Amino acid sequence: MANWLTKTEPESFSYADLQHLGRDRWNGVKIFTAVYCKMKMDKVAK
Numbered sequence: 001m002a003n004w005l006t007k008t009e010p011e012s013f014s015y016a017d018l019q020h021l022g023r024d025r026w027n028g029v030k031i032f033t034a035v036y037c038k039m040k041m042d043k044v045a046k
Contacts (some may be wrong), residue, residue, distance in 0.1 A: 026029075 018024065029035050 008039075 013024070029038060
């Protein structure tokens with residue numbers, strides 16, 4: 001099983017936030033390349 005950790009700016013969602021929640025959705029992505037990579041990650045994870 002593949003595991004992915006994707007990065008965001010700490011001001012909007014920090015690593016401490018992720019530790020607190022345990023898991024969260026990656027949303028609000030507008031750059032096509034990032035969206036494409038996210039779709040590829042989803043396919044590998046399934």
